[in-house]
Amino acid sequence: MPFIRAERSRLRKWLLTNLPIQWGKHVTEIHHDDAGVEVFFKDGTSAKGDIVVGADGVYSPVRTHLLQRPSSDLLQVVPLSAIVGELTLSGDAFERQLALGHSAYNLINPELGFIGFVGLHYVLPDGKSGRFYWMFMQPDAEVNDSQHWLQTSTQQEKLAHVLQTTAGLPPKLREIFELTPAEGIRKEPHIWRDLELDSLPSSRVVLLGDAAHAMTPSRGEGAFHAFIDAIKLAKVLAQLDADGDFHDITAVKTAVAGYHEEMLRRGGAAVRASRSSYQDAQKRAEDGNHFITGMKQLSNEPIVLAS
Template sequence: MPDLREATNHLAPLSLPAQISLYFPGRDGRLGWQDSPELPVIRAERRRLRDWLSTNIPIQWGKRVRKVEHDDEGVAVVFEDGSRAEGDILVGADGIKSVVREYLLQRSSDELLKLVPLAAIVGEVDLSGEAFKRQLQLGHSAYVFVSPDIGFWNFGGLHHAYPDGRSGRHYWMFMESDAHVADADHWLQTATQDEKLDYVLKKVAKMPPKFREVFEATPASGIKKEPHIWRDLELENVPAGRVILMGDAAHAMTPFRGEGGHHTFIDAMQLSQVLGKVNERDIESIKAAVAEYNAEMLERGVEAVRNSRTEQAARKSEERKSNSQSPATLPKPLPEVEIVLG
């Protein structure tokens, strides 16, 4: 495998450490997390991470599951293109609208997924020079601005730096509470890019100038057209057998704490450990191992889903330690550092 940090780092070619900042009303300075020997942090760019994970794996893209068959002897998947795959174990890591989960639980995604009452508008913009540097100073990788008095909060982040080391693609997520966001007649269902941007610019007018800048620099063409409806998933139990769930298929969560991918990696490592001990022809051995995996995965996943659910999640990170957090992972004061671009 290529070196993970070098292969996936979204800040490359910059030499800055990965850093996520939190800004709260009434607090001078900022809290957050920064890559260090004591607490290594890798902020991976999605495409680069997928490429790294694909190393030496012959992936067949474009497959869509039509049917799953399994019994004590094995499991098979039938795809929409008519092809078929057979094996000992099927791992359903097929996302929030998992077809494998629907088959395994005999319940639709619409029935299982819970609406998160939050309206979101997303924008992307390329920045360079001093504007690029100012965003990096707010948070090398990302930052959260929470201000309940103005009725919304913002997540801003660097998608990736460009090879010149003086520019990069940034994105932002404007979010506010809205219990009706999924209604068919909600204004965001049909709003144009210009209408969304105008709405955001009016809302952010009360923000300090340094936090407004990324919104004001974004053209209407940089506003995502599709509505963003957040949903999450809590599962109480999952049958133990040859069909297994992991990642968003098992515990889809909102991105407010940035833990979705993290828990998927834990799922994969835990599952690898328990399956490494079983005889693939012994169904009772498989059931016992998968039951062990399911119990730990569901307890951990449900806690993460609940902690990630509300728009208060970022603020609660300041004051609450979940069962899965150690003191080392709690946010700490981050000093201001002058950034020099090459």
């Protein structure tokens, strides 16, 4: 199956084309009844409408209101530590990274002791350099401990740990880590959390994306399912509007129930698949081959930048 990857900030900017956005809004309350819904914000303003769509991420305030349960009760910590680095490469080093993967590549092997992901943020205007980032992840059941070493270590100490762990890699695969300066290491540790919900109430409040089914990035499916959610929900809302049913609470609840049921079934399967995928990356099958099927070697395709 083809894998399409997009740089998130550029994708978001494109999606915002011609949309009037009010930034800095923080939901404090949501009131909804048979007649409609009103959302109240921290700045003292409010907005009224027919439907509230909670597409507000892993720590969704809309979800908290809808379920009357805090995120801490619902989110599961994924036992996987992560160190993140960023750097700019140019010239031959830039070419070598593009040869390994034009957009991104993974380092996955049970013997490595870590899972690696390297991605190209964007190519700079000169066409001969680019901004990269990488994630270095290891199984770690204590990652959420407030005394975890990643909570207190310096950027240099984090980088030293990565360099020590990757020292056995071939030079072309460890180069991205060795070229990263200490100041390119993200200071705060990244803790992955996922979310699997069995059901959602049917009302004028609906959820989509990470607010409903946050998942690890191991399969790269989080944004994909958010898009599917949005497309399916848009069709449901368009039909309610066409039928003039937005003021019929029974019709609204029926439509929302159908959307939520399909979305949670599909999204929950993706959450479980993503969760098992990072676990499978650390295994070998009984025949000795990598447990994950469909793995391919890096192409190492020669790259020549235009002069």
